[in-house]
Amino acid sequence: MEVVPISIAAIAALLSIVATYLAVRSRDLLAAVVFSAVQSTAYALIYYVLMAPDIALVYIPVSVGILPAVTVMLVKKTERYEE
Amino acid sequence: MLVAGLLPLFLMGAAFTIPALSLVVKSPRFYRVYATAVSLVGLAMALAVFLETRERGVVAYRFGGFRPPLGIVYTVDALGATLGLLSAFVLTMSVVYSTWMVRSRGEYLYYTLMLSLGAGSLGCLYTGDVFNLFVMLEVLSLSAYALVSFYRDNPRAVEASIRYAFVGMVATSLYLLASFVLYGSYGTLNMADIALKARNPAAWTPYSGWVFGDVVLSSAIAIALSAWTFTFKAAVFPNHFWLPDANPEAPTPVSALFVAVIDLIGAYGVIRFLYTLFGEGSAVGVLRHDILLVLHVLGALSALVGAMLLVVQTDVKKFIAYSTISHMGLAFMAATTGTESGVSAATLQLISNSLSEALLFYAAGVAIVAVGRSVEGVGFLRRSKVASAAFVVGLLNLFGVVPVFVGFWSKLFMFMAFLEVGYLASAVVLMASTGISGVGYVKLINYLARSTPGPREDPRLRSTLVPVLVVALTTLALVALGIAVVAVPEVGRAIREVGASAMDYASYVKAVIGW
Amino acid sequence: MIELVLVAAGLTLIAIGVFYDFVGAVGLLRLPNFFTRLHAATAGAIGGAVVPMIGASLVALGAEYLGPPRFFLAGAAFASGLLLMILAQAGSHAIARAAYLSGEAPREPILYDALEKGGGE
Amino acid sequence: MSDPTTFLFAVVVLSLVANTGISLYGVFTRPSLVKKFISLTIFSDTLNSFAIAIGFRRVVGPYPSAAVLSSVPEDPDELLAFAGSAVDPLPQALVLTAIVIGLAVYMFLAGLIMLYHRHYRTTRMV
Amino acid sequence: MDLEVLISSALTALIPAYVASFVLYAVRVVKGPTIPDRVLAVDSLGYDLAAFMVVLSILLRSPLMVVCGLALVLWVYAFDIYVAKYLEAREMGG
Amino acid sequence: MRLREVVVAVSVALMVLLLAYVVSAGGLGPLAPRELRELARSYLANAYNPWNVTQSSLSLEAVTAIVWDYRGIDTFFETSVLFASIVGVSLIFRGYRERPGIGGRGLSEIVKTSTRVLLPLILVAGVSIALHGHLTPGGGFQGGSFIAVLLVLATVVFSLDFLVERGLASGRLLALRSAGLLGVLATSVALLAVGLALGIDAYIFQNMVREGSELSMPQWLLDRPTGGTLLFFNVFEALAVAAGLALAFLVLSLREEEVGEAMAAGEWHE
Amino acid sequence: MGRLLGYLTVFAMTYAFYVVFTGATSVFSLVLGALASAVVSVVVKPLVVSGEPRVSDIARLAYLAVYYLYYMVVAEVRAHVAIARTVFGRRMDISPAIVEVPYHVKTSYGMTLVAGSITNTPGTVVVQVDPERRRFYVHWLYAKAFEPDRAREEISAEFERFAQRIFG
Known part of the structure; x- marks a missing residue:
């Protein structure tokens, strides 16, 4: 029974590795923001499966709702491509 | 005891009130008076805590009335109380000094951050909980980052603040990881509980039971991670780079706080972790000795590197920053000898260093306002007898060869502590760094004797009563302490008891858990 | 009996939802350009999210073994579905408009473009 | 590792460890401040997830429950049953604190980076 | 009890399809090629993940956790709006 | 390199x-x-434990009980970190002034109208998460961050001008933020103040009856437990977090014209 | 009176959402929710309601229900089947185009309802809206006609009939 949820968590964790790698490597900063949003979503799923609804509830607004806003604004005010 | 629990809360609450007041009161003078009053009350409270610990040994305050491993306990022993009194004193002096020095828009925000920095540092020193220490470190750090970028029109200030903030965030995150690891294996976050279980992994405490994982392995990695954080905070050799960057760009009273308070927290953290928590006889065993040795070597390197770089500085604030690095290195060396006398010597060194570096900043601040940050500028100080005398006192104290000043005694104690454990090389390093940095100090005194170009027009120079008062008070404290260390047996005993209290985990545990 | 009907209906809706999830995902991969993919995404949002949410709220109403909090589940799932109806269209529209105006996404293949022929701003 | 759940859980934890490495690398080597910023957020999120993983547990029954009582308990036995099936609430509370602290630092850092760009017209910093 | 088994087994059977579609969405996020494509994929991923969370809360017998789905729906939408604003406006506050 | x-x-x-x-x-x-750490078991068994009130906070939600009661001081200072960050942001942009009429247009009409419908719904959802913080997952931060993201979203969708015209300027947010923080502070020392006034022993952050102190917050409101201080903490914290984050975002999102004006004034530095 | 009605409308909507969202069964939730909704409606009313609302709210709600029933069941199902067939079809028989679709509803809520319905049915997405000329620009996956009026017949005429009755 517990194999099913935990394998979901494992898949989300593997997805988050891909997203993190791409976020760190990509030269387009806007794309990096998108990748970090994917990573955040994957982490939110991990929190959910590991039975931490409080964390999921605070993590989702913070890192899908506020931080991308701040980062996108930062990219807008500075520059889009990493040199 | 209530006062210890109330003190950081009080400072923070006072900081909360300032932005609310700013909607009503616009006059900057009000905020100067307000901040001064608040910090004076804070100083009085810190003094009360200090006296209480002198009287009763380790003092514990339970927040919310919960039994210790359940709730958070503030645990103040002689070490924490002494350093807390010191930081409250420097904080007060800096706030008073700022009322003269800082004239800018948004002054009330500046005082808000000053008070929250004070709250953070006192919380770090008083807390008895590993995770709470992280929170207080963040309060301290974030106020510090913001204060470094106070002169936002200065590009270098912004750059320094960014560097400091990035590395600082990584450092505190590593400490966070360390606290998670500690929780994972010990199953508790209370320092006393961890100290008990590190000595005796089979121990059982109410509410938190037995240890959970492999204590040795996780303690080792927790110590490694937190040592990285603390060396960063204390600006010790591989992690020293932020101090010469950030310190000169901050407003001068904040620079004084940097060298006197934030560095202190780093050294305090190392002592707390390596003596109270994972001291002699703990499960970490042999590993502890190695970690101490590594930190000792880092301290030695830091002392030498700081002393060498100090000589070539042409910026007076950078000069003081490197001097701090050198002296913090010495304090680290003493703190990692593993003996009671070493910790006592380190504490005395911390006190001497904090007071005299802060004093140098306060004195040099007048010259910086008048002629700028170059070392030649200190010649301006000759116009005020008090300031120039204080500057000389500060330098001599740091040089540490005049037996009146506390700097001499701290170096002597350190020397004896090194000999006691047979670290001859360390004693040589101590002498060498004293000698090398002495060149720099003599150079600075030399500049003091020379005349300087005419000062620029600055409205603040019309009345220098406040800075002179601050400088005089700090000098007085320094000299009085230097005499008292040998002349008054009570003070000497207090200093020795600090080392004993760091070693004495049993009474720490007893005050918190009850046995 | 009524529980069984609710659960059966709910499970059917959830199954339809999974199917449209898959449709959305495959469509997002197969369709040729951004603007055509938008339609697959809509299918994924409405068919793949709103429908299973309503289905889940039906299942929760029927599943007595979940205890009193099942009303919370049913209500919150239904409310999420309702909000998603408003949000999904606004989101797709916003991103489509932004992509068109900024020229970030290629429009081809396209048979006729009324916006280019004098529309827009 | 014979047990599939243990294996899958190890996959979760070790990928978190890998993420720590990747993001830390990003913080220290990427030249752009914005990229450092993004890496830093990922880094501290990963540490937080690590704590949540520490707090997870397994139960004999179907699946552990969240640390919330769903109704007011009538007698002490219900509390014992709850303690026997819920996950560890303490790491969650700690992570809650850490997330908000992180957010505070990022907000301030964002302001600083804007200021840096105003001064230097670039976000490059080595 | 019968109902419980029915619901659990039905939902468990559906999970692989969900996971497969998430992986496909993730492939589109990685492949791009443009920013709107990626955002669209994140968007759909978020919405479907929200529905998945709602379904999971039935499967894991923890009805109180369903709020997370709502949160995800809302803030993935917000993320959408941010990128849209980036692409079309001069400033984020404008 | x-x-x-x-x-x-x-x-x-x-x-x-x-x-x-x-x-x-x-x-x-x-x-x-399979086994929990003993401390975690103690928290779970004591979070709502009317049979042992002296070590309990009478909250159904263990996480909120830990966050605001067992480790209340942590959370208090965590709020202070957020406070310091907001002070820092306003410090580095000091002297700014929101000026309406720079010409923000926001997004398209459809998005605006949809968001307008959403506003009351999400607000009330956030408030409900905060109010039920001690009963269901959620609490002050969660509710507050919901509301904060809503305000951020509104800034982005409607443009700053719109909000400033409708009275959501930083001064008002600052007042709300201060009200929330002072509420948190007042709640944390409420029983201590009562105790000092009556000459009874009491603790900082005291909630229920404790060893050596008979004072207690109300345990029930209508037909549900309140968790004593937890309800107040959650409400005030939601207010403070929402206003604070929105304030910080507002300051960060100031347009080039406004920031430029603040910066052009020039500040003296050493 | 009109203003009070505006507040009441917002309050009713908010409170209804609250009750559904929390699945409220306890007096505690209901009372605190009423308080919260009252505060929220006072705060956001100036943002949400632009004009003075009329008394015909009950009738409106009835229309809304009917509308959504129709909308959900017929239009969505048809469009979803079509998109599924396209996605899984061996070769894609799509003819994408952006067409101009005029609309006649007057209020912004009505316009949003129409646009939302168009976007929510797979196959059509509103790309751009021109409120002055009352035009949608719709990306249409299966374009059958490029002329504005015939496109309107195909895409939005049905939606608009209901939207006009609800919001005018």
Whole structure:
């Protein structure tokens, strides 16, 4: 029974590795923001499966709702491509 | 005891009130008076805590009335109380000094951050909980980052603040990881509980039971991670780079706080972790000795590197920053000898260093306002007898060869502590760094004797009563302490008891858990 | 009996939802350009999210073994579905408009473009 | 590792460890401040997830429950049953604190980076 | 009890399809090629993940956790709006 | 530069390997154990425990009980970190002034109208999460961050001008923020103040009856437990977090014209 | 009176959402929710309601229900089947085009309802809206006609009939 949820968590964790790698490597900063949003979503799923609804509830607004806003604004005010 | 629990809360609450007041009161003078009053009350409270610990040994305050491993306990022993009194004193002096020095828009925000920095540092020193220490470190750090970028029109200030903030965030995150690891294996976050279980992994405490994982392995990695954080905070050799960057760009009273308070927290953290928590006889065993040795070597390197770089500085604030690095290195060396006398010597060194570096900043601040940050500028100080005398006192104290000043005694104690454990090389390093940095100090005194170009027009120079008062008070404290260390047996005993209290985990545990 | 009907209906809706999830995902991969993919995404949002949410709220109403909090589940799932109806269209529209105006996404293949022929701003 | 759940859980934890490495690398080597910023957020999120993983547990029954009582308990036995099936609430509370602290630092850092760009017209910093 | 088994087994059977579609969405996020494509994929991923969370809360017998789905729906939408604003406006506050 | 990258990569890899070793060698106990840590069991058994009120906070939600009661001081100072950050942001942009009429247009009419419908719904959802913080997952931060993101969203969708015209300027947000923070502060020392006034022993952050103190917050409101101070903490914290985050975002999103004006005034530095 | 009605409308909507969202069964939730909704409606009313609302709210709600029933069941199902067939079809028989679709509803809520319905049915997405000329620009996956009026017949005429009755 517990194999099913935990394998979901494992898949989300593997997805988050891909997203993190791409976020760190990509030269387009806007794309990096998108990748970090994917990573955040994957982490939110991990929190959910590991039975931490409080964390999921605070993590989702913070890192899908506020931080991308701040980062996108930062990219807008500075520059889009990493040199 | 209530006062210890109330003190950081009080400072923070006072900081909360300032932005609310700013909607009503616009006059900057009000905020100067307000901040001064608040910090004076804070100083009085810190003094009360200090006296209480002198009287009763380790003092514990339970927040919310919960039994210790359940709730958070503030645990103040002689070490924490002494350093807390010191930081409250420097904080007060800096706030008073700022009322003269800082004239800018948004002054009330500046005082808000000053008070929250004070709250953070006192919380770090008083807390008895590993995770709470992280929170207080963040309060301290974030106020510090913001204060470094106070002169936002200065590009270098912004750059320094960014560097400091990035590395600082990584450092505190590593400490966070360390606290998670500690929780994972010990199953508790209370320092006393961890100290008990590190000595005796089979121990059982109410509410938190037995240890959970492999204590040795996780303690080792927790110590490694937190040592990285603390060396960063204390600006010790591989992690020293932020101090010469950030310190000169901050407003001068904040620079004084940097060298006197934030560095202190780093050294305090190392002592707390390596003596109270994972001291002699703990499960970490042999590993502890190695970690101490590594930190000792880092301290030695830091002392030498700081002393060498100090000589070539042409910026007076950078000069003081490197001097701090050198002296913090010495304090680290003493703190990692593993003996009671070493910790006592380190504490005395911390006190001497904090007071005299802060004093140098306060004195040099007048010259910086008048002629700028170059070392030649200190010649301006000759116009005020008090300031120039204080500057000389500060330098001599740091040089540490005049037996009146506390700097001499701290170096002597350190020397004896090194000999006691047979670290001859360390004693040589101590002498060498004293000698090398002495060149720099003599150079600075030399500049003091020379005349300087005419000062620029600055409205603040019309009345220098406040800075002179601050400088005089700090000098007085320094000299009085230097005499008292040998002349008054009570003070000497207090200093020795600090080392004993760091070693004495049993009474720490007893005050918190009850046995 | 009524529980069984609710659960059966709910499970059917959830199954339809999974199917449209898959449709959305495959469509997002197969369709040729951004603007055509938008339609697959809509299918994924409405068919793949709103429908299973309503289905889940039906299942929760029927599943007595979940205890009193099942009303919370049913209500919150239904409310999420309702909000998603408003949000999904606004989101797709916003991103489509932004992509068109900024020229970030290629429009081809396209048979006729009324916006280019004098529309827009 | 014979047990599939243990294996899958190890996959979760070790990928978190890998993420720590990747993001830390990003913080220290990427030249752009914005990229450092993004890496830093990922880094501290990963540490937080690590704590949540520490707090997870397994139960004999179907699946552990969240640390919330769903109704007011009538007698002490219900509390014992709850303690026997819920996950560890303490790491969650700690992570809650850490997330908000992180957010505070990022907000301030964002302001600083804007200021840096105003001064230097670039976000490059080595 | 019968109902419980029915619901659990039905939902468990559906999970692989969900996971497969998430992986496909993730492939589109990685492949791009443009920013709107990626955002669209994140968007759909978020919405479907929200529905998945709602379904999971039935499967894991923890009805109180369903709020997370709502949160995800809302803030993935917000993320959408941010990128849209980036692409079309001069400033984020404008 | 290459050398530096290599050094960083090697040291990071070392740290990662060490961490992985500690995890896999059982440094943190077994992964996903069947037994809880004893402390966690104590929290779970005591969070709502009317049979042992002196160590309980009478909240159905263990996490909120820990966050605001058992480790209340942590959370208090965590709020102060957020406070310091907002003060820092307003410090580095000091002198700014929102000016309406720069010409913000916001997004398209459809998005605006949809968001307008959403506003009351999400607001009330956030408030409900905060109010039920001690009963269901959620609490002050969660509710507050919901509301804060809503305000951020509104800033982005409607443009700053719109909000400033409707009275959501930073001054008002600052007032709300201060009200929330002072509410948190007042709640945390409420029973201590009562105790000092009556001459009874009491603790900072006291909630229920404790050893050596008879004072207690109300335990029930209507037909549900309130968790004593938790309800107040959650409400005030939601207010403070929402206003604070929105304030910080508002200041960060100031347009070039407004920031430029503040910066052009010039500040003296050493 | 009109203003009070505006507040009441917002309050009713908010409170209804609250009750559904929390699945409220306890007096505690209901009372605190009423308080919260009252505060929220006072705060956001100036943002949400632009004009003075009329008394015909009950009738409106009835229309809304009917509308959504129709909308959900017929239009969505048809469009979803079509998109599924396209996605899984061996070769894609799509003819994408952006067409101009005029609309006649007057209020912004009505316009949003129409646009939302168009976007929510797979196959059509509103790309751009021109409120002055009352035009949608719709990306249409299966374009059958490029002329504005015939496109309107195909895409939005049905939606608009209901939207006009609800919001005018």
